[in-house]
Amino acid sequence: AKTARLFDVRSWFGRKVDQDFLDELEAKLIRADVGVKATQILIDRVREAYADKTADEDLLAFLKAEMKALLQDPQAGALAKAPTNPTVILIAGVNGSGKTTSIAKLAQRLKDQGNSILLGACDTFRAAAADQLAIWAERSGADMVRGNAGADPASVAHDACDRALARKVDYLIVDTAGRLHTQTHLMRELEKVRGIISRKIEGAPHESLLVLDATNGQNAIQQARIFSKSIACSGVILTKLDGTAKGGVVVAVRQQTDLPVKFVGVGEGIDDLQPFDPDAFVESLFS
Amino acid sequence: MFDDIQHRLSDALGRFKVRGKLTEANMQEGLRAVRTALLEADVNYEVVQRFMKRVTEKAAGQALIKSVRPDQQIVKIVHDELIELMGEGDPHIRFEKAGPTVIMLCGLQGSGKTTTCGKLARRMLGLGRKPLMVAADLQRPAAIEQLKVLGQQLDIPVHAEDPEGTDPVEVCRRGVSQAEKLGRDTVILDTAGRLHVDDELMDQLKKIEKKVRPHQVYFVCDALTGQDAVASAGAFNAALELDGVIMTKLDGDARGGAALSVRQVTGVPIKFVGMGEKLERLDPFDPQRIVGQMLGMGDIVGLVEAA
Ligand SMILES: Nc1nc2c(ncn2[C@@H]2O[C@H](COP(=O)(O)OP(=O)(O)OP(=O)(O)O)[C@@H](O)[C@H]2O)c(=O)[nH]1
Ligand SMILES: Nc1nc2c(ncn2[C@@H]2O[C@H](COP(=O)(O)OP(=O)(O)OP(=O)(O)O)[C@@H](O)[C@H]2O)c(=O)[nH]1
Ligand SMILES: [Mg+2]
Ligand SMILES: [Mg+2]
Numbered sequence: 001a002k003t004a005r006l007f008d009v010r011s012w013f014g015r016k017v018d019q020d021f022l023d024e025l026e027a028k029l030i031r032a033d034v035g036v037k038a039t040q041i042l043i044d045r046v047r048e049a050y051a052d053k054t055a056d057e058d059l060l061a062f063l064k065a066e067m068k069a070l071l072q073d074p075q076a077g078a079l080a081k082a083p084t085n086p087t088v089i090l091i092a093g094v095n096g097s098g099k100t101t102s103i104a105k106l107a108q109r110l111k112d113q114g115n116s117i118l119l120g121a122c123d124t125f126r127a128a129a130a131d132q133l134a135i136w137a138e139r140s141g142a143d144m145v146r147g148n149a150g151a152d153p154a155s156v157a158h159d160a161c162d163r164a165l166a167r168k169v170d171y172l173i174v175d176t177a178g179r180l181h182t183q184t185h186l187m188r189e190l191e192k193v194r195g196i197i198s199r200k201i202e203g204a205p206h207e208s209l210l211v212l213d214a215t216n217g218q219n220a221i222q223q224a225r226i227f228s229k230s231i232a233c234s235g236v237i238l239t240k241l242d243g244t245a246k247g248g249v250v251v252a253v254r255q256q257t258d259l260p261v262k263f264v265g266v267g268e269g270i271d272d273l274q275p276f277d278p279d280a281f282v283e284s285l286f287s
Numbered sequence: 288m289f290d291d292i293q294h295r296l297s298d299a300l301g302r303f304k305v306r307g308k309l310t311e312a313n314m315q316e317g318l319r320a321v322r323t324a325l326l327e328a329d330v331n332y333e334v335v336q337r338f339m340k341r342v343t344e345k346a347a348g349q350a351l352i353k354s355v356r357p358d359q360q361i362v363k364i365v366h367d368e369l370i371e372l373m374g375e376g377d378p379h380i381r382f383e384k385a386g387p388t389v390i391m392l393c394g395l396q397g398s399g400k401t402t403t404c405g406k407l408a409r410r411m412l413g414l415g416r417k418p419l420m421v422a423a424d425l426q427r428p429a430a431i432e433q434l435k436v437l438g439q440q441l442d443i444p445v446h447a448e449d450p451e452g453t454d455p456v457e458v459c460r461r462g463v464s465q466a467e468k469l470g471r472d473t474v475i476l477d478t479a480g481r482l483h484v485d486d487e488l489m490d491q492l493k494k495i496e497k498k499v500r501p502h503q504v505y506f507v508c509d510a511l512t513g514q515d516a517v518a519s520a521g522a523f524n525a526a527l528e529l530d531g532v533i534m535t536k537l538d539g540d541a542r543g544g545a546a547l548s549v550r551q552v553t554g555v556p557i558k559f560v561g562m563g564e565k566l567e568r569l570d571p572f573d574p575q576r577i578v579g580q581m582l583g584m585g586d587i588v589g590l591v592e593a594a
Contacts, residue, residue, distance in 0.1 A: 030332050033513040036323055094511065095536060095564065096397030126564070127401075127436035132429035149436075178564075180539035215395065217329030217513025219541040240396065243482045245515035268396065268426070 013057065017050040025063075032248035032285045035218050038255050042066060060286070067251060067282045073235075073260035077275030080206040080234070086118070086164040086172045088197055088204035092190055092231060093211035094223055095178030098239030098265055100129065102211050103173050104136030105265065105273035106237075115170035117142035120160030122153040122193055123177035133175055139270060143169070153177065154192045161200035174205070181226035194231045209262065211237045214247030224253045238276070239265035246285050309346050309357060317361045318343060321582070328581045330544035331517045334551045342368050355594045362584050363591035369578045372547065377556050378571030382416070382473070383502055387466045389474045391459075391499075393492055393527065394507035395519055396480030399535035399561055401430065403507050404477040405437035406561065406569035411473050418443050419471040421462030423495070424479035425450035434477050440566065444469060455479070455491060459499045476501060483522030493526055503530045505558065508549055510537045516545035517552040524553040535561035537577075538568065546577050 015021050022043050029039040050059050081087050091099050107117045119137050123129035130146040137144040145163050147156035164172035179186035197204050210233045212220050227233055238247050241264045250261050261276040325335045346364045351357050382388045392400045404420055411418040420438055424430035431447045438445035446462035459476050466474045481488035506529045534546055537560045557572040579585045
């Protein structure tokens, strides 16, 4: 019963804001994967503002407002658009985070907005990765460029750029193989893919999105740091938010790398992608 | 980040120089540093709380080892306690005397089930067994194709059906009969990824368990998992009575606190760890290694051990 009380925010009201109270607040945020460091920063703010006062609705609103402000994106929900076609979106992330599925969802979304889409299947490593993307491409009516299993991903990117230019498609979305950020040679390979894209098409990639799994804990911070360094990420797609994991680590990611969340994945279906809503997200951290 | 914690720890620990016995007061700062390390390694919050309480009780009153600083002694106590909690490594799989041994893999989406299926099959080959893999994921696009490719690479049969007009329970049942027919003695079922809160899909797993009666059920858990590991592992264990856990993606810099959480909430042993994407990258679980990674204070432990 103690734990139940611990995590019911309303039970806090009327209590003195002392160390005990702050410890419980800490527990709440840690449990949502916000992490020790990011939590400490938030708690220090609360301590400054409310030391020895009584916890009430305002305190909670104050804390939520801090987090919402942090997570706000100046270009909320919008993707960059190149002045001339194609706009190129590069997708990357660790193994199994949801890259390929997110591409399917993104393609559907952009298609629904009246755009023509080309997908580049640059995961030539994982068994049947291109087949997986091909099935999604068919479902969303997107065109696709693929290479043979084991082919150089950069050469597939090269061909995809050529076709995107020739057909003047609105968007080229490039899928890449999952890789852990610690695998230096695979990060070099990813940089090479990015390099080809930017050489072939001016200003491209216009978005480099990192796909983070909401069930991940603190390792996501290192993922964000190193992928950003490697391919200059412009935003995050946070997947698997339909489970019970809160994905609070994106608070720490924003604090420490400034990467904004652009979209969230809320299921395995092609329509299960939503623009990130900081308000709803922060509310869910406390529910 | 790692060095950070270590640094803070030696800082904090350096401050109390006690003689005689460890007490709650003189341990406090050091214990706090350990607690932070575990939380940053993604060990579940409640698991950490319970653990810290237990360690504090165990350490209080212990006599100090002369040649070692008391702070170092605490890290060693924590370290040993963690290893005990993680349990023995046990990479053995019990094979049935009669008929094929059936092993079912389950877990959340993208945790590494299909890859692990191939890794286990490869391991079986090495043990002189004759494995067959069953493509029971009819959901994810190209999941069947993925398993078939692994089967080709390993040169072992894969039972697959056209997903139209069949269901995973049937596929598994026929997969086992197929194995009997072909004289294969080990069957590995690759199931679709699912969320532990998806009642319909969890029921489907229960149905497979009831109708196919796998001899071993393994939960495939991503080492990158955060606080939610207890919820998912707990739910899968409640639904299926797991026999073992396989932790994947431990080849990166994840500190793998989920291992302790999952172990605590299920009581089920961790059997293997995935150390890469390639099929040979499956290692027996080693509690020493994971605890070292989780706590990140190997030098201090080594120091005390040498004393
Ligand atoms: N519940 C849920 N599942 C998702 C979501 N996004 C992706 N998935 C599932 O997660 C699993 C992995 O997704 P993929 O898109 O193949 O992931 P990936 O990052 O491309 O994987 P690799 O290419 O192997 O690194 C699949 O079973 C997807 O159906 C989501 O938002 N919610
Ligand atoms: N680095 C690393 N990658 C791994 C490991 N195990 C699996 N992977 C990768 O993780 C990704 C997902 O693996 P899958 O085997 O497709 O996962 P799954 O659980 O079958 O996924 P779903 O069927 O979609 O739920 C792939 O890119 C694998 O190559 C591992 O131990 N280390
Ligand atoms: Mg993929
Ligand atoms: Mg699979």
